[in-house]
Amino acid sequence: MDIEYLAKLASSASSRNLFSLFKDTERSDKYSLSAAGLHLDYAKQNITDSELKSLLFLANQENLSDKIIAQFSGIKLNNTEQRAVLHSVLRAPEPVKRNVLAEQSQELVDTEAKMARIVDDVQTGKVRSVTGEKFTDILAIGIGGSYYGVKVALSALVPFHLQGLKAHVLANVDGDAAQEKFNKLNPATTLVVVISKTFTTQETLLNATIVKDWMLKAARNISISASGIIGDDIISQHWYAVSTNIPAATGFGIKEENILPMWDWVGGRFSLWSAVGLPLALVIGNKHFSELKAGAYLMDQHFQQAPFEQNMPVIMAMLGIWNRNGLGYPSLAILPYNHALRALPGYLQQTDMESNGKSVTNDGEQLDHLTAPVVFGQEGTNGQHAFMQLMHQSADIIPTDFILSLAPTSKFLANHDALVANCFAQSEALMQGKTLVQAKAELFASGANEADVNRLASHKTMKGNTPSNTLLMKQLDPKSLGALLALYEHKIFVQGVIWGVNSYDQWGVELGKQLGKEVLDVMTNPLESIESTTLSSSSLSLIRYYKDRLTNV
Numbered sequence: 001m002d003i004e005y006l007a008k009l010a011s012s013a014s015s016r017n018l019f020s021l022f023k024d025t026e027r028s029d030k031y032s033l034s035a036a037g038l039h040l041d042y043a044k045q046n047i048t049d050s051e052l053k054s055l056l057f058l059a060n061q062e063n064l065s066d067k068i069i070a071q072f073s074g075i076k077l078n079n080t081e082q083r084a085v086l087h088s089v090l091r092a093p094e095p096v097k098r099n100v101l102a103e104q105s106q107e108l109v110d111t112e113a114k115m116a117r118i119v120d121d122v123q124t125g126k127v128r129s130v131t132g133e134k135f136t137d138i139l140a141i142g143i144g145g146s147y148y149g150v151k152v153a154l155s156a157l158v159p160f161h162l163q164g165l166k167a168h169v170l171a172n173v174d175g176d177a178a179q180e181k182f183n184k185l186n187p188a189t190t191l192v193v194v195i196s197k198t199f200t201t202q203e204t205l206l207n208a209t210i211v212k213d214w215m216l217k218a219a220r221n222i223s224i225s226a227s228g229i230i231g232d233d234i235i236s237q238h239w240y241a242v243s244t245n246i247p248a249a250t251g252f253g254i255k256e257e258n259i260l261p262m263w264d265w266v267g268g269r270f271s272l273w274s275a276v277g278l279p280l281a282l283v284i285g286n287k288h289f290s291e292l293k294a295g296a297y298l299m300d301q302h303f304q305q306a307p308f309e310q311n312m313p314v315i316m317a318m319l320g321i322w323n324r325n326g327l328g329y330p331s332l333a334i335l336p337y338n339h340a341l342r343a344l345p346g347y348l349q350q351t352d353m354e355s356n357g358k359s360v361t362n363d364g365e366q367l368d369h370l371t372a373p374v375v376f377g378q379e380g381t382n383g384q385h386a387f388m389q390l391m392h393q394s395a396d397i398i399p400t401d402f403i404l405s406l407a408p409t410s411k412f413l414a415n416h417d418a419l420v421a422n423c424f425a426q427s428e429a430l431m432q433g434k435t436l437v438q439a440k441a442e443l444f445a446s447g448a449n450e451a452d453v454n455r456l457a458s459h460k461t462m463k464g465n466t467p468s469n470t471l472l473m474k475q476l477d478p479k480s481l482g483a484l485l486a487l488y489e490h491k492i493f494v495q496g497v498i499w500g501v502n503s504y505d506q507w508g509v510e511l512g513k514q515l516g517k518e519v520l521d522v523m524t525n526p527l528e529s530i531e532s533t534t535l536s537s538s539s540l541s542l543i544r545y546y547k548d549r550l551t552n553v
Ligand code: F6P
Pocket: 143, 144, 145, 146, 195, 196, 197, 198, 199, 200, 201, 204, 268, 269, 506, 509
């Protein structure tokens, strides 16, 4: 069976009424499972037992079990960069680290110990700012995979933040983003962590440079009675980095002992579990950071051990493939019904689309099938008053993942009940829809006359038939967040295996970087001096507008 066959297999599902599947009264028990503290209800997916069986047959046919073993044991699955994919080892117990990484494990164990020490020293005040004060703020500078994980975990785990230490993340190269941070930060008590695997990323280096200038400028005005003017000390005392490129980080001015290493076997978008998590650990503490990793490890074990029909990442991945390649749905909505998870759609947009947004196989052959869906979303209930109109009434069907923690994180219980009710109601509404007959009956019942009923009824119909998963966790805490993020990591991996792509490279971002340099070159030199350019007349004309902006606006 190949992926193309899924479209044939799904032909009856395409015309089936999804809600009709609930004639099977056992359906919600059969189509749900629990793992690592998470509960997945996938009964609202448009799938039957035999179709699911075919999907799992496909997974077996693609040797998914062997690929899982290969990934966890460090085979170089990232074949275009000749790299192993071992982010999972970062959250495994030490004996597993020793076994998988052999002699490299010591560096990992030492790095973890060093990171834990930094966290303790900053939190207890053993390490202080140049003014002798305790640090009050952490500013993490990074982008892409060196940003999203930290961002999603920081906002998800606010109740676990320690008093007296605030974390901020800076990614966008727009100077306004940095200015926004400067407006609220005190350079004398801000600790900076530059996160860049390569330490060559344009945005991160530009931001790091302006933050450094801001801090140095401020330092000139800070005098302390004992040692006079602080000067460059502020950089060596306040700045940390996480990178594989230690020479570039030291060259930037960061003290070597303040640099934590990364390894090429950790992909940026899967790196939260490494020293990349330093800004998070500084704010939530070592215990909670360990719990985050422990939750992810629970999911890792489940993924490696559970039979496919009981395996949460495998089931979610195969349902995604069913929706994408069988039923032909082009997108996926991620709707967390938790304010604290508002950064999750952006995070998953990156991990999913940067991993599987590909159209050639591992061997470089053109694929005959489509891969990653367009991932988008927003926290509930905000999305209901925005794009969910389209989800209910446009002709496009948008499969959805609803995500919800059962325990409220605020004391406003009536709000929490309303939040939960809205979450459950939306999945029901997307599935059931409203027929013309129902719309008419409702209008008549509301007292409308026949003319109004005929005029309005079709506007009030909803297509229904939208499949969804609902993922529940008892409460949002470091452990459940770890399990949730690991669940999606593994789901993305499984889909990459079935689609036959390398989920761990990202060559697609390179052309933009390359042309970005060329455009900057044209922008910063007189146009007449440019001898040749690959840029179109459209872009050259835009550059001209930019150069003339002061006179022509
Ligand atoms: O977006 C491309 C990318 O290379 C990602 O893979 C990476 O997470 C991000 O840019 C940042 O890269 P770095 O950590 O090297 O600064």
